[in-house]
Amino acid sequence: MWKIKFLAIVLVTSFCTGLNAQPSTADIGGARDIYDGSLYPDKAVRTYSQTEKIFPTRVIKAGGKPSPLLQSPQQLTSLKFTSEGKTYDLPDYVALNRMVGLLVLKDGKIAYEHYDFGVTVNTRWMSMSVAKSFVSTLVGAAIKDGYITSLNDPVTKYLPQLAGSAYEGVSVRDLLMMASGVKWNETYTDPSSDRRKLLELQIASNKQGAIFDVMKTLSKASEPGKNFNYSTGETVLIGEVVQAATKIPLADYLSKKIWIPVGMQANGLWWLDSPGGHEVGGSGILAVLRDFGRFGQFILDGAKVNGQSIVPDGWLADAGSAKPITGVTGKNGYGYQWWTVKPEAGKVHESVFMGRGIHGQYLYINPANNIVIVGLGARSKPVGKQAIDDLDFLAAVVDNLKIAQ
Template sequence: MAKMMKIAGYGLALLVAAGAIAWYAIGPQWRTFLSNPPLDDRVLQWTQSQRDSGFALSDKLPIIDSVRIGAGDHVRPLPQGEPLALDLDIDAYLESQNSAALVVLHDGQIRLERYGLHQDRHKRWTSFSVAKSLTSTLVGAAIRDGHIGSLEDKVSDYVTALRGSAYDDVSIHQLLTMTSGVSWNEDYQDPQSDVALFNETEPEPGETALLSYLKRLPRAHPAGTVFNYSTGETNLVGILVASATGKTVSGYLSEKIWRAYGMQQFATWVTSKSGEEISGCCMQAAALDYARFGQFMLDGAFADGQPVVAEGWIDAATNLQVEVGREGVRDYGYQWWTFDDGAYMAGGIFGQAIFVDPARELVIVTHSSWDDARGVSAGQNDERYGFFAAVQAAIDAEG
């Protein structure tokens, strides 16, 4: 009996030891996340701790579905350049931003690369609305490929399920500039807002979940008259691209950019209840691949020596198309935020960005987990713009 109890004790000890080893092996992000897991996929309601780890795990969680964006066999090199001399305390800045990644490319070379929150150059991080700028770029590709005729075409010409809805007379141009006039509430603090609820919709038979939600929305303004920031608009841009090309958004992105330009690894895209990409949000990719996308834009949107988008697309997409008219908010192109000096930015909540400055051949990527979605409470958004300006000044000082 004593011998059996001793053997049982050894077995229990081995199980405890194996459990401890497994718990350690899953890594600090999983350990943090599993110690206080969220109840569902509504990331806007996650706690700070859940965001700090969960933004790196979005395509690994059983509560979130995603599809893969395939990379190719070759990787576009990003050579190491001279360290950038900045007149600020980088460590203090990273801490203040609660930064997961910070990358600066200049003339195609890495001048600064830093990570936090247990991230590194091989790990993916969610993009939030940075994905909008990639989705809009696929419209430029679809025009070049002959799948879309003109930006003045009506959305309902390609997405016939919208005929009879508030989107019936909306042009593709109005969709890209978020001036459709269709009602949408983007309040990240309101659990009953459209941006919080659209992915909770049960799709109608034969329809995608996104379309089932969007086609019910009422009109708030005449089309083309009022800018209203709407993730719903870009979700519809993705449906438009898929309908026009006959390909999935993730597949078309892989074909036209991810493989052709030479991203280092596959990315992922979060999907809705009915399996289509939520194209206004939530790609997951490595920081260096987001930087490569910025460089792709600087390179004139060429891949494999061939233009990917329609002629003139980059100038139109990344310059002022509509004045936003809100203090502290930049103006808008085709799903890009525009700056007066010719720079432009793909931006996402909680501190995600691809900042592109053509005049300086500069790309800056930021991944963060801010205190609040817009980075207002702790001044993190303004601080980030200050960092962009500091990098520009450092490049100018080099002559």
């Protein structure tokens, strides 16, 4: 009899423990796994939703008064569209492109919201390079606040530790356009690339400002302001410029200028280069789906707080338009840390600008149709594994909501 009682106690205890158990670091992958693209589907989802267990972070504080997101009278209930000669629907897109979260805002209201693969409304997800567009907006805010004098200022005005390097003579504007003329290899899956060297510094997590140890050694490839070369390292430098100018941590400045006044529903997190160190400007803002949507709507509405824009007049139009630089390939152009879409990608994408991140993250802003779309993905590789062209899907959503008007 005592054996039966003992077994019952063990089973009940195990069940209750299981209900309260939190995933351990053994349940998720590491930083190198993310960039190698070596994670199987379930583990990828667990990892991408818990990267604060991989890197030190700083809290982006919310104000405790979330702005309402109402339901739109125009609901996206079904969708049929064609991409590369094949027909798809909403479940196809979610499944094949491994979208863990999708949010569509029409006129500032929710027209579609979907969570999958165990992700919920309260799950903080990694933004990857969508964070670059947040940093761009903070540059605009720092100019409006008088911390940064001009986009034409040399980077070395704010970061004198780069004096004598290939960044001598490079302006803040050049960095924003990814056109510094400094050589950089962004290949995520190559352990010897510059991007991976930057990652290794972040993994070591023991030296604040170690980014400069890499950036000071880079060589010059061309004159500044002319040739596009995508570089996460340069967005990290942009973040360093903002922090040096404001003397405020990026997460705190983001909280003060946007997170609290816009009414985000939850605290965000931002990866740091070391415990208590500086934010990694090029990636690593963690937030819930709806707060990414609120940021997109904030940008669409002119980056205004209480009727006053936090960025200079004309900033968003300038930041979200393609610059006259060579080397931007595919369907895209590039503004100030925002991707643009070339006209040949379809008329529906005219005036569109986007934040985009590896593994399927995007923030799509369509001013002409007053639409914001957020996609959170868990794709198997950093790039090149979208089964369906995201732009074809996004065009179909916009067309559907236009027809419904």
